[in-house]
Amino acid sequence: MADTRGLDAVLRVRERVSAALIELDQSVAHRILQGARLTGTTRARWERAREDLADVWRVFDAYRRTLDRAEAARGDAAALAPLLNGPSVEVEPVRTGTGAGGLLGPAPERITVDAAVRRMSDGFDRAAATVKEADAAWSRLLPELRALEAARGAAAEAAERLGARGAWNRLDAEATAAADAVRTDPLGADPGRLARLRAEAERLLAALREAEPLSRGAEAARAGLEAEVVRAEEAAADARRACDDARAKVGGPPLGTVPDPGALRELLRRFDERCARGAWTGAAEAAADLRARAAESRRRAHAAARGAEDLLERRAELRGRLEAYRMKAARLGGGEDPRLARLRRAAREELWTAPCDLRTATAALDRYRAALAEHERSGGTGP
Structure with missing residues (x-):
């Protein structure tokens, strides 16, 4: 038989259910989902979530009416028992269209208070999970999107100043599509796509910023690149001389390969051609490539020269050891x-x-050293 304690417990559950529904209804993510233009995975998930929430609210309205009647019957055990234990919650069916279900339509569904709570809990959990996941996705993606938009805007301005809009158009279209995906389909958006586009935008921005000085001072830049090529050529020439000298004096260990800086002249020609037609980003790329390759060519030339010097130093060391053993x-x-x-x-x-x-x-030196050691062990004396 129902008693006051049982009724109070049921009413406390009602308050918790009501609070949870209001909290979800007023959440920022829920409101955004309600008003946003959604696509893809998020749209499909939200449509299912809305159906779940509609059913939860429909059950909650019937559930609340039943508990209002139960609260009014407090103290009347005979009246309370069927309300709290029997199929007292009448859930109105979903109206699917005019005339559907006959003249009177489908009959209300009758379930118990406990069954109503279970049904609301299941539907609420599914819908809340979608809202929570969408909120988490937006929280994760929007900072990355803001960073992309900042790099995108800066690159667009730089491209406009240089008259190099063509270099930006493809990336701009991709960035627009990615931004739209984040706003309309956060659950289906690819975070890696944003990071990749941001990196591309930042690389393009760096290239445009490097290109801007070229558009105002191509001659000075060209002189600097010519100096880079000359330094690489001189390093290669020094390395060839060192290797030729070592090869003439020392045999045995192979010498390092001396780089051929001839390709640097082709890069310089490419730089000149792009400057001539005002392709400043391409000129900046050619300049950066030339500088990197010139530095690598010098590094390899220095390594080859050092290897040649090491061989001569090794020969000098062996000669010194021979003299020390003679003494x-x-x-x-x-x-x-x-x-x-x-x-x-x-x-x-x-x-x-x-x-x-x-x-x-x-x-040969090791044999001389071993014989000298044997001589010393057999009774050789010092001065």
């Missing part, structure tokens, strides 16, 4: 030892022959 042999009284003399002459011949095979010379 040690003299101190140990081995200057007249025919075996030591023969091994020293063999090492010296290897080290003073051009080109010197460093591997063979190192092996």
Whole structure:
């Protein structure tokens, strides 16, 4: 039998349901979804969510009427029992069209208070999940979209100043489509697309900003690029001389490849051609490419020269070690030892022959060192 405590518990549930529905109804994301022009995944999800919410409110209206009657019957156990335990909630059917369901239409659906709460809870959870996901998607995407719009606007202004609108048109169309997708279909929008377009816009903006000075000072820029090419050519020439010198004096280990900076002249020609027709962004790209390749060419030339110098330094080191061993042999009284003399002459011949095979010379020097160590162990004495 129903009692006052049971009724109070049911009424508390009603207050919680009412508060949850009002909170969802007044949420910013819910209001945006109600008024927005939606497309794609978000539109499909929101249509299902609206159907769920419409059913929740329809059930809630019937549920609230039943509980109003129950509250009015407080203290009357006989009246309360069927209201709280029986199929007392009459849910009005959805009207689908004039004349549908016959003259009187479909009969109301009768469910219990508990069944009404379960049904509202299920529908509310599905709809709230859609609202929450859309809100989270907008929160995640809108800052990225604002950053894209900022880069997009700055690039558009720079392109307009340079008369290079064609460089912006394709990206502008893509950015417009991406922005529309974020606003109308946040659940289907690709965050990676925004990040990629923003990076493209920022790269284009950087290129346009670099191009602007070219449009006012192409001659000075050209002189700087010519200097870059000359520096690369001089570094390559120095490296070739160092490698030729090392190759003539040292054999064995392979030398590094000296870069050919000839392609830099082609890039310089491309820069000139683009400047001549006012293609400033293309000229800036050619200039940046030339500078990067010139720097890499110089790096490789310096590495080749350093490798050649290392080989000569290695030969000098071996010659120094041979002289140190000769002096040690003299101190140990081995200057007249025919075996030591023969091994020293063999090492010296290897080290003073051009080109010197460093591997063979190192092996000859090691044999002389080993014989000297053996001589010392067998009783050689110092001065």
